[in-house]
Amino acid sequence: MYKPDEIEPKWQQQWEEDGLYHAEIDPEKPKFYALTMLPYPSGDLHIGHWYAMSPSDARARFKRMQGFNVMFPMGFDAFGLPAENAAIQRGIHPQVWTSRNIENMRRQLKSMGTMIDWRREAISADPSYYRWTQWFFLQFFNHDLAYRKEAPVDFCPHCNTTLAREQVHGEDRHCERCGTPVIKKHLTQWFFRTTNYADELLDFSGIDWPDQVRTLQTNWINRSEGASVVFKTEAGDDIEVFTTRPDTLWGATFMVLAPEHPLVAQVTTPDQAGAITDYQAQAERMGDIQRETLDREKTGVFTGGYAINPVNEERIPIWIADYVMMGYGTGAIMAVPAHDQRDFEFARKFDLPIVVVIQPPGEKPIVSDEMEAAVPAAGEMVNSGPLTGTPGEDAFARATAYIEEKGVGQGAVNYRLRDWLISRQRYWGAPIPIIHCPECGAVPVPEAELPVELPMDVEWLPTGESPLKLHPTWRFTRCPKCGGEAERETDTMDTFMCSSWYHLRYLSPDYDQGPFDPREYDYWMPVDTYTGGIEHATMHLIYTRFFHKACRDLGITKGDEPMLQLRNQGMVLGEDHEKMSKSRGNVVSPDDLIEVYGADTVRAYLMFFARWELGAPWNSSGIEGSIRWLRKVWFTFLEPPEVAGGASEDDLRKLRRKVHQTLRSVTHDFETLNFNTIVSGLMELLNEMNVAKTVGAFGSPDWLEAENLYLLMLAPVCPHIAEELWVRTGHEYSIHNQPWPQVDEEAAKEEQITLIVQVNGKVRDRLTVSATIAEAEAKAAALESEGVQAHLAGKTPKKVIYVPGRLVNIVM
């Protein structure tokens, strides 16, 4: 009987005692760093964690058998709000709550039978870890990659903290963690200069990442090329704008500033001041209730001020309107109503002049009074002073050159990507290692004094405010520079900061001379295969790339990218096809499944039941198929056959062929992470082996080879049963130290093939012929076949097409 509850714990213990999966530097062997995204210690592993981790584990095991020195580490992204909420609601200290959860999740991970090397575990909330998170912050600070500024920022009123732009999602601009719509606040916060790396982040040439992630990141960064142009105002100030259409500059008939633009007050005339202030107040209120979505009708107010169009010296009015956003570009635009739909609508509503300066080729001349919509297409420049007549394809370049010659602007590139806001007004995070001194300003904590540890004796307030702010003593300190009284920064860092470098801490989690041991780095980095959810495409996966590149420029890391290959798994939905959630009551618990089926069955089912990158709804009867398969594996190898001996040469050759064909496809599918076809291939081979068993193949040399190869292929998928059967069939422990077998291409070759015979593309016959059949012979056989004769009716075919080894198509 197959009893997973007996064999699984037994082997897990054995492997652990023997240190089977310890990863050590070995210059003799090629290394392979297999990494899967680390979990947040929420308390329980759910089936989604299993789905992410157990196929990744199987892949790592496969690589190990292939002869690579594989490191497959695990850790916990242990800072974060849920721990703090538990503290507020139940009075448990986040430290206690977190370590309790980690203990449970570690136990669950071990029950999965993974090859995780637990000696390399890293926990981001440990002072020995966040000491280095803080150290990285200081390196960035010292090299002007971290800075502090006041800005309108996104604030989650539920989580009581600011968020990075990447952590605000959806049309309603809600908090990535809790779903609450964010509000704008003006606060002084810490930022990292991610925008310095915008262009480099768009370059994926050195890495094998899914197109989808590349597209998401590319769209997120949203690079646009254009020009920045300076308009002088009559009030004396310069207004800089960004435009992607420098060729339309002669058509700029007014300017629009965002209501929050700092120059609004300067350009506003006294008689317009009242209307302007009212509109600004309205826009500010609207900001909270999403002014973009609520009101598509253009609104705005004239400031009374004028600017001069730098190319034609026209005097153009300056307006403010909420369709111009302070957060993009310079917060001011030149409005070209003839060629921009938004400007067009605005001009029509407020009766502003529309001047056509682009004429698309081959279309009848555009007349501004008759326009029903803006004409955004490229075309010949018209009505554009010295550049009139410039053809569409040259317009952009010539206009930019002209602006530069005149000294009123230059070519410019703009991005949507913002600098990364890393300040969080929360307790359970790594404190920002800065001391604010009234004399010296923001002073970094000396490296020798790291980590700035979180105080444990804190009080939780139901207001949701960070207890660091109200701690009686913690924040008061002395300035490291002048020795005067000073205060600590009470904000902590975004937890995405911790997870931006965790793959480096795994290299040497106990190292205390730096964030990682350079010897380990030189051997293991970069990560060879990284697996995890696509939901991190524009958060963690941008941050960690930025982090790596910034560290490279500081001489801390090497190479341009931290992770060479990325693969994303999909999501396991509930049986009702909905996202799993406690409130829906459709959550599948891995602990329960292991109790009933054992880990090997769960692992096999998770690999088999869907395309890994897509995921699928759970199916509780589907998993029955997986345990049936493993029971059948057990019986096939251990149960004596009903027929002993007597298999024909042919039967044995057939068996051997199937074994090597399966080995070929399984090897390929492991390489490409097509887990479902690995399992189906093994199922198919097992069926074939049982056929061979009934004709007396059991015990023959070919059978024994099949058995060996079968168990070796099974080992990465179902490590426990494979080990048990390996030992029971008389092999030496451990199967997991065996090399991956080689395909015998000769054995895998088909001797006979089914030649498909088509007439006009329709199958009319199937012939069993030698695989090496010659073209003439194949065609002749096809023409003579019964099925064809019936359709030929004495006529001569027009054409006969032969595809070697596959088919003959007779065209009538």
Add this chain to the structure above:
RNA sequence: GCCGAAGUGGCGGAAUUGGCAGACGCGCACGACUCAAACUCGUGUGCCUUCGGGCAUGUGGGUUCGAUUCCCACCUUCGGCACCA
């Protein structure tokens, strides 16, 4: 509105990238075992059929001897972005 992914039996999915559509598994039906049920094993299972065959990979076209695969248009679903200048 823009960008991207995906549409194949009752279900999850397969098809060496242009060559037998539906592998493998679930489910279902029938049979064996059983007093009976479950388990297990066996057989069958895309649809229609006048049993010759015909129709089938979201829809409609196209390229080709041949299309799930390539091209064009459209529909649906799911993700992302969105007054981005």
